[in-house]
Amino acid sequence: MAVVNKKGLLFVLILLAIIFPLIVPNQYYIHILTLAFIWTIAVYGLNLLSGYTGYLSLAHAGFFAIGAYSLGLLTVKVELNYWLAFMLSPIITCIIGVMIGLIALRTKEHFFAIYTLCVGYIIYLIIDKWDSLTGGVRGLIGIPAPADIGFISLSTPLSQYYFVFIILLLVIFTVYRIVHSLTGRSFTAIRNSEPLAQSLGISPMRNKLTSFVLSTFYAGLAGALYASFIRFIGPEIAYTTITFDLLTYMIVGGIGTLSGPLIGTLLIVWLSQNLQFLQDYRMLIFGPLLTLIIIFAPGGISGTFLQWRARRKEKQRINMTTMKKQA
């Protein structure tokens, strides 16, 4: 029953996303939603590492930027075929991810968070200062939109919306598979207690590194999409504020849940758009909101809902058994 409902809900959501541009043929909204989808992909990566494995990485915007700059540089400066560049970008991000992960994962908890915060900032500085390669503060312009696949053109906002949406579905699908697999269970075991996981024969370093590199892969993928969608990138995409934006999306939606990144990102992006008139005073709303969530509902929207449902189910079962006993 529950499975049917879940599948039904998923179907409705996908359908809604498909027909959205047809109901709301507003270029601006389509643009915002496409961008939200791109952020969501990055948040899924962050969630895999921070939510499921328990290692809060604050270098995520850095990896996002590495993905974006890889695509930008490969297409603009190397003039590589678009799709080749598109595939190489997340891979380059992963390679840098392995190197950073090997060192960063020697630390734990807040030390890991602080270390990765520094790594993220260093990535930002490198992009900002390495003028000859990245164009420095001027950024990179003239990044091509996704090249046509056969007769399908990907240069219109609408086609890009669908393209990003399909990638997002693939991301959610792979994350779903990973999280529900034995690999995913190993990640969760590490999050609960590393000594316990290790005493059960789970190699912490191997699993943590896998999770870390996977998270950089998704960040790099999101970055590559961002670069070819916005077609202009500057060093600010690597800046810490982006990391904290992603973190906010994840925490509001629900850290360590499958639907959290999607819910959180869409909600906050939508709220930001509607509160645009407040300019930076928006943060006066987001700040307390985030604090309240962390204090009263650390599971975020999705986590709180799941917990509530689990509790209700258990209550029902207890009632059933007592009723049986009475009968």
Next chain:
Amino acid sequence: MYFETRELSKEFGGLTAVKEVDFAIEKGKINAIIGPNGAGKSTFFNLITGLHRPSSGEVFFKDQEISHLSSNKIAELGIARTFQTTNLFERATVFDNVIVGHRLRTKTNLLDAILRTKRCKQEEEQCKEKAWEVLQATGLTHVATKIVTNISQEEKKRVAIALALATDPEVLFLDEPTAGINPDETNGLAGLITELAQMGITICLIEHKMKMIMQMADKIMVLNYGEKIAEGAPEEINKNEEVIRAYLGGEASA
């Protein structure tokens, strides 16, 4: 020798937590380590199971030197352990918690998981069967679908043992399996431990409850200030002068 330590020592800075301990664990028996608080029992466990590196000395398991191995490698050899604090995933069900225990006997990798290959499905099934098997062995089938937060302390201790059993161990190290549990439940757990030994699993446990340990253990080692002060059958330990002095002179509560 089945399992032994030779002059095992551990120093933390200037403090010697474990000092030149020789200990042999007898196969198929219930071996116990007792001693006053701070005697180095848990540290000794951590050394054996690879959580800490010894400062000097060696650990042998079936004639293989294991003190340089990491704890996940040691687990693969068939040595499992529990911790004083249970550290379970409180928000998940008991069954879900135990599944990961058999992970070390599987080979599925990330690619298998994403493509959901035949091996992935088979091994997942294998882990679930194992989980069910160990829940039966530990008498937990009635709480299998419950969320861990909602089960009793004694049941949590059993889940921790079930998790260790899921790794298919030959030797099982239990760090205070009955800490913080009432007398009735303690008897239940003691029964379970005896059953496990009868199933052929070698047990080594740390305990504070002397009455229980005297009844169930086949062999006891007493630690005091990191040093072994006695080793032998419960009757011998009971009569040992030095043990009596350590307990009565140190902590009468033991």
